[in-house]
Amino acid sequence: MTNILEVQELNKTYEESTFGLQDITFSIPYGSIVGFIGENGAGKSTTMGSILGTLQKDSGTIKMFGEVMNAGDVHLKDDIGVVFDTMKLLGGLTVAKLERVFREIYSNWSKETYFQLIQLFSLPKNKKVSGFSRGMSMKLSIAVALSHGAKLLILDEATAGLDAGGREDVLDVLKTFVKDQDRSILMSSHISSDIEQIADQLIFIKGGRILLQASKDKILHTYGITQCDPIHYETIPNEIRVAKRGSSSFFDVLVSDKEKLPQALQSKPFTIDDVTLLLMRGERG
Template sequence: MSVLLKVENLNKSYPDSTFQLQDVSFSIPYGSIVGFIGDNGAGKSTTMGAIIGNLHRNSGSIVMEGLEIDGDHLALKKDVGVVFDTMKLPTSITIRKLSKVLKHIYKEWDQRLFNEYITMFSLPENQKIGKFSRGMSMKLSLAVALSHNPKLLILDEATAGLDPSGRHDVLDILSKFVKDKTRSVLLSSHITSDIEKIADYLMFIKNGEIILNVSKDKLLNDFAVIECTKEEFEKVEPVAFRKKNELYEVFISDQQVDASTMKRKKFSIDDITLLLMRGERK
């Protein structure tokens, strides 16, 4: 399977912090939506910042369509659309004036498409952007990111400020964005139900390390959550576990489940996230 983006052994540390990214490696295939899951401070934003070039990495490589993203290939950054949890656009101008600026910044700027998104999102063209609500700001940021024809769309908690109907619209747009299999999405969100709806792959990060990277179908079909005794627990190799009174809640591969003794539990992506982030590794 060909990949749009490949990150290998990415490391990043800060002089005034003990936090660091530790050998972060993953690939984003063409036509896929990758859900990026982790607690606040786990390393999602740092990883995304390194990809788009906002943060200097200590080591590692980030390759997009065969070319390293670095100072020598700044043009590649124009192929990346970014939406943050806070708007990074000028607030003292209107949408109408903003579009005139952006068409001179982006070579592939599509004014017709931008107008379609502004209409779809019911955004006022003549109101100053600084007066927008958080949800309106997120919709505008998404419209901008989509309208310069990016190959990779990165969203960092971009749906958090939207109501349920707004999130539904955004998820539908993202699904259509990757439909032609030439583009991809990296989506971080604490709303795991959104990720569960549209993601093809799930990547979990904890304390700067990728602890699980798996397709959504494989996670839901080839893994299990069980409750077991200490004796049963000693016989398995869990991905993560939590001790609950005298029993253990364990996330393991389906092949390890002894159907005769172990009690399976129904689980969602949210349940797995809680186990991976709050649980332990053996």
């Protein structure tokens, strides 16, 4: 078994809305960190909620740890760690008292891991959670997710609200989490530098459809972005055109193989941010 999570043809619609997930299909190998990239409303949270069962899917198959997930399955709760930007913890409790609560909820709970992370994240043990800043609350949620023996982390904007130092601490912990190749992470973030730093696989989603999924190394080293006018655009082979963006007289073009560009065109230096902008704001090639 090579994949910790497999999603096949996932569909989800809403009443009185034109938005929906359309045939979402992807897999997450063991030992990988997958960056889930898209603008607000692209379908990231809906996909994650459908995987977790907090949203009821219309159709499709979700297989986790080799087992098909059905509505109402709760026996895998210890194996999944979840952090959502909108999560709310018991505000009237302190960090220390919360530990006693989670000790009763999770069978694999580790008090030692929890307090090690609390110390690493510089969180006060005896301050009520209701007094925490957004960044502190996110750190606490991450500490909880990492303290009950989870094999798969699903993180939706988990670095939101953190300063640069806090993000570095969290990203270091996440990289350590997958080091043994037995665990994986599905992570969305609007901070593309975080995704570029730690993800090895990337999934781009727009309007409930997946536009591109590939390894980060392939995108950075095989894909390319070139600039051209309409005449030169027509010389680019159809099979390598991924997306284009610009005016009627000049384009930025994302291609899947820069080595197949015509001799008159060259790929310019680019980042994952540049790829994201072309995919989200441009036209399909």
